[in-house]
Amino acid sequence: EVQLVESGGALVQPGGSLRLSCAASGFTVSGNYVTWVRQAPGKGLEWVSVIYSGGGTYYADSVKGRFTISRDNSKNTLYLQMNSLRAEDTAVYYCARVGVVRGYYFDYWGQGTLVTVSS
Amino acid sequence: DIQVTQSPLSLSASVGDRVTITCRASQSISNYLNWYQQKPGKAPRLLIYAASSLQSGVPSRFSGSGSGTDFTLTISSLQPEDFATYYCQQSYSTPPWTFGQGTKVEIK
Numbered sequence: 059e060v061q062l063v064e065s066g067g068a069l070v071q072p073g074g075s076l077r078l079s080c081a082a083s084g085f086t087v088s089g090n091y092v093t094w095v096r097q098a099p100g101k102g103l104e105w106v107s108v109i110y111s112g113g114g115t116y117y118a119d120s121v122k123g124r125f126t127i128s129r130d131n132s133k134n135t136l137y138l139q140m141n142s143l144r145a146e147d148t149a150v151y152y153c154a155r156v157g158v159v160r161g162y163y164f165d166y167w168g169q170g171t172l173v174t175v176s177s
Numbered sequence: 178d179i180q181v182t183q184s185p186l187s188l189s190a191s192v193g194d195r196v197t198i199t200c201r202a203s204q205s206i207s208n209y210l211n212w213y214q215q216k217p218g219k220a221p222r223l224l225i226y227a228a229s230s231l232q233s234g235v236p237s238r239f240s241g242s243g244s245g246t247d248f249t250l251t252i253s254s255l256q257p258e259d260f261a262t263y264y265c266q267q268s269y270s271t272p273p274w275t276f277g278q279g280t281k282v283e284i285k
Contacts, residue, residue, distance in 0.1 A: 095221075103213075103221060103264055103276040116272035119178070152220055160227040162268035163211040167220035 060084035060166045062153050067171030074143050074175070080136040080153030080168055088131040091156035093164060094138050096149035096173075104149070107138065108156065121147075143175045179203050181210075181267050183277035189285040196252040198280045200265035205245045209269040212241055212250045215279075216261045224263075225250065252282075260284055 066078040082092070087109075094106040107117045107127040115127050126139040136153055150172050154164035180203040190196050200210060208228035213221040223232045225241035228248055238253045252259055265277040 102279040103215075103266075105266070105272070105274045105276060108272055108274075118273050157223075157226065160230060161209045161211070162274065163223055163226040163266070164213070164221070165223050165226075165232065167222075169220055 060155065062155065062166060062168035064151065064153055064168040064171040067151065067173045069174045069176065070143055071177050072144060072175055075139070075141045076143065076173060078138040078140070078151055078153075078171060078173070080138075082134050082136065082153075082155070085155060085166075086131070087129045087134055087136050091158060091162065092129065092136045093154050093156050094127065094136075095152045095154060095164065095167075096147075097152070097170075098146070098149045101149075106151070109136070140173070143173075145175050147173060148175045149173060178273050179206060179267050179269060179275060181265055181275055181277045183263075183265055183280050185280060186278060187281040187283065189283050190255050191285045192255055192257055194255045194285075196255050196259075196282060198250045198263055198265075198282075200243075200248045200250070200277050202246045202248075202267055202269075206267045206269035208244045209267055210241075210243065210248045211266045211268065212239075213264045213266065214259075214261045215264065221264065255282070 061083045093108040124142045150170040152170045155166040157165040210228045212225040215221040229241045268274045
């Protein structure tokens with residue numbers, strides 16, 4: 059059974075840093091595309107970043123240069139390192155597996171972890 | 178970047194109604210369009226991928242159609258558990274991949 063469990067969300071001050079984790083089971087992060095999606099309170103979904111099975115990475119313009127996606131294959135875990143955090147980064151962050159048959163779509167999701175950026 | 182625009186942003190409907198939600202892309206995206214359902218406090222759930230392919234376990238009352246720039250999600254007979262927010266998402270070519278604004282389906 060595919061499962062993703064996020065952790066690491068917290069209250070952090072503007073300008074601070076935080077690392078989110080996403081522990082995967084039922085599939086390997088090394089053999090799949092895995093992505094982060096966020097949702098600000100009361101707002102819609104925003105795609106954040108993806109890491110390809112080959113290691114390639116992509117970011118939304120809103121986080122480029124501040125966030126870094128990575129993975130630890132030995133722990134089967136995805137990470138999102140977030141630096142220079144801003145109030146507008148406040149959101150629930152979801153990790154998801156990317157299905158790649160006939161396109162790219164997010165077929166399994168974690169429960170989300172809340173990041174609050176505030177002084 | 179490719180933008181996707183949903184309409185309407187909200188709608189009121191009754192159980193048993195046929196509901197249609199539209200998503201329009203800012204350029205042709207072939208059939209690289211997906212649909213998700215989200216209920217309050219929950220993670221999104223994939224309903225439709227590749228414009229018209231039904232995800233495993235999703236009821237057959239959900240269907241998707243379209244290609245190029247114009248797409249639709251149809252619920253043939255709205256059920257009580259279908260009251261939720263629905264999002265389209267494009268995944269054409271390399272990222273960034275983008276979501277529509279969401280359509281909230283409420284009880285009339």
